[in-house]
Amino acid sequence: MSIVAKIFKSNYRQRIKHFWSVYLLLVGIIITVLFAIYKFGIQDLGIYLKIMLIPFILFILPTLYIHLEYYFTNRNDILKIDDAKNRVEYTHMNKTIDFDFNDITSIEQFKTPIVFEKRASWVPWDTYNYTKILLNNQEQIFITCHMIDEFDLPIVKEKKKEYVVWLPYLRR
Numbered sequence: 001m002s003i004v005a006k007i008f009k010s011n012y013r014q015r016i017k018h019f020w021s022v023y024l025l026l027v028g029i030i031i032t033v034l035f036a037i038y039k040f041g042i043q044d045l046g047i048y049l050k051i052m053l054i055p056f057i058l059f060i061l062p063t064l065y066i067h068l069e070y071y072f073t074n075r076n077d078i079l080k081i082d083d084a085k086n087r088v089e090y091t092h093m094n095k096t097i098d099f100d101f102n103d104i105t106s107i108e109q110f111k112t113p114i115v116f117e118k119r120a121s122w123v124p125w126d127t128y129n130y131t132k133i134l135l136n137n138q139e140q141i142f143i144t145c146h147m148i149d150e151f152d153l154p155i156v157k158e159k160k161k162e163y164v165v166w167l168p169y170l171r172r
Contacts (some may be wrong), residue, residue, distance in 0.1 A: 003080035005077070005080050005081050005083065005084070005085075005087075006080070006081045006082075006083075007078065007080050008078070008079040008080075008081075008147045008148050009077070009079075009146050009147065010071070010074040010075055010076075010077060010107045010144075010146040011146075014145070014146050014147070014149075015067070015146050016127055017127075018067065018070075018127050018145055018146070019063070019067055019124075021063075021121065021124040021127075022059075022060055022063050022064070022067075022124045025044070025055065025060060026060065029052045029055060029056065031157055032048075032052060032070060033045075033048045033049065033052055036048040036080075041088060050144070059123060059124050060124070062125055062167060063123075063124040063125045063128075065169065066084060066125050066128050066167070066168060066169055067089055067128075069169060069170055070128065070130065070144040070145065070146045070170075071146060072172065073130075073142050073144055073146075074092075074142070074143070074144045074146050074147050075146075076093070077090065077091060077092045077147065078090070078091040079143065079147055079148070081153070082105070083154060085099055086101040086102070087099070087100055087101070087166075088100075088101070088153070092141070097133060097135075097139060097141065099135055100156075101155050103135050103136050103137075104133060104134070104135060104136075104153070104155060104159060105131075105134040105135060105136055105159070106134045106159050106160070107128075107131060107132070107133050107134075107151075107153065107155065107159055107160050107161070108131065108132045108134070108161045108162075108163065109129070109131045109150075109151070109152075109160070109161070109162045109163065110129060110130055110132070110163050110165050110166060110168055110171065111129040111162065111165070111168070112125065112127075112128065112129065112164070112165060112166065112168055113126075113164055113166070114126035114127070115127065115128075115129045116152065116164050125167065125168060127145065128144075128145055128168045129144075129145050129149075129150060129168055130142055130143060130145060130151075130168060130170060131143045131151040132146040132171070140172070141169060143171075161167055
């Protein structure tokens with residue numbers, strides 16, 4: 001089936017958009033360590049590094065986990081949506097799933113409070129979100145923000161569920 005419609009793919013620009021705050025945090029950690037060396041001397045470098053390990057563990061590692069999980073979930077996927085024909089074509093790992101909007105049992109959207117309320121972000125993973133589509137044949141499809149920032153299909157509201165999650169790792 002050939003669908004002439006909106007086409008979504010995971011791309012480099014989309015991944016960087018969600019990961020940029022980690023780069024800023026890493027630069028901030030490096031600048032802080034360099035400033036501490038300049039101000040107080042290199043003899044306490046071990047202490048400076050241990051102190052800077054705290055934000056690395058608390059903020060960068062969880063974001064890196066989520067980012068890699070999203071990347072490996074949708075890295076070569078293609079999503080084609082034809083609103084006019086109410087059809088979706090999803091290609092994942094060289095397997096194509098072609099379905100109608102009526103074949104959807106439910107759409108579960110998992111968003112951080114920041115994405116849900118559309119406000120400024122506080123932690124690096126705040127912009128991450130994903131959608132789980134459940135089909136009548138029990139198949140599950142995961143659409144992460146690496147493909148579409150906030151996935152939405154024009155289907156009845158009864159089939160849509162939104163969940164606010166603090167840490168948006170994939171709930172399979």
